[in-house]
Amino acid sequence: MKFLAFISVFLIMYYGSAQQKRGSNPNTYRFSYKSELYKGTRLEITSKLRTLKNNSWFINIPEEKQVVLTNLFKKVKNQPIPKLYKKNAIVFLDALYAYENFLTIYDNALYEVIQHLKHDMRRLDFKFEKQFTQAKTQLNRTQKEAKNNIKRIELLKKDVHDSQIKLVSHRWMKKKMEKYNGMDAVKKSDELIKEFKKGEAMNVFTMIEEKKIEKINSYLVDQIIDFFYKKSLPEINLDALELDYIDKI
Numbered sequence: 001m002k003f004l005a006f007i008s009v010f011l012i013m014y015y016g017s018a019q020q021k022r023g024s025n026p027n028t029y030r031f032s033y034k035s036e037l038y039k040g041t042r043l044e045i046t047s048k049l050r051t052l053k054n055n056s057w058f059i060n061i062p063e064e065k066q067v068v069l070t071n072l073f074k075k076v077k078n079q080p081i082p083k084l085y086k087k088n089a090i091v092f093l094d095a096l097y098a099y100e101n102f103l104t105i106y107d108n109a110l111y112e113v114i115q116h117l118k119h120d121m122r123r124l125d126f127k128f129e130k131q132f133t134q135a136k137t138q139l140n141r142t143q144k145e146a147k148n149n150i151k152r153i154e155l156l157k158k159d160v161h162d163s164q165i166k167l168v169s170h171r172w173m174k175k176k177m178e179k180y181n182g183m184d185a186v187k188k189s190d191e192l193i194k195e196f197k198k199g200e201a202m203n204v205f206t207m208i209e210e211k212k213i214e215k216i217n218s219y220l221v222d223q224i225i226d227f228f229y230k231k232s233l234p235e236i237n238l239d240a241l242e243l244d245y246i247d248k249i
Contacts (some may be wrong), residue, residue, distance in 0.1 A: 069096060121174045
């Protein structure tokens with residue numbers, strides 16, 4: 001009996017020493033990803049992965065894809081077997097950094113769209129003011145020369161009203177756009193751009209998946225104009241309109 005006890009103690013000491021020599025610890029997980037070493041206990045590495053997942057850089061990942069990432073992360077943190085933990089962690093990181101590529105494309109496209117709109121604002125401002133003054137002039141002429149043509153006059157009144165809304169809404173958007181400078185307009189965006197980015201994220205992600213990257217900019221131009229137009233309506237004051245280019249109508 002003493003001999004068996006001695007053998008048992010010897011084997012425990014031997015394998016313990018062997019583990020130390022190899023530098024391995026059953027409680028230590030270790031793997032590399034993109035030149036980053038992940039080493040420590042399961043809780044330590046899981047905490048590191050969680051911090052990465054919650055990084056502000058990934059905040060604009062589409063909500064639908066956030067669900068996918070969350071499920072992948074759960075598979076990692078709930079896996080106690082080191083080999084499978086490493087496998088699940090790499091799948092999670094692959095997915096996370098695939099979305100990083102999407103975010104880079106999305107931010108660059110939105111930046112280019114904002115710069116394009118800022119550059120085009122003055123030309124459009126003149127165009128919309130001209131449309132409004134022409135509509136107003138036509139209405140005034142018709143009211144003098146064909147005052148009994150009620151149907152025509154009502155249509156022209158609608159044209160004046162619509163072109164006035166377009167002009168005032170445009171100037172509301174122009175004022176907002178003038179404040180957007182550099183990539184900070186996208187990366188450190190105000191509430192308007194944040195809301196727009198969030199709302200269009202999944203559509204842009206789908207376009208990237210479908211290899212339609214060249215169509216993203218034109219799509220975003222149309223969408224952001226429509227978005228700002230709708231946002232302006234509760235705030236604009238048609239009676240406060242002042243003409244910038246044409247003195248009389």
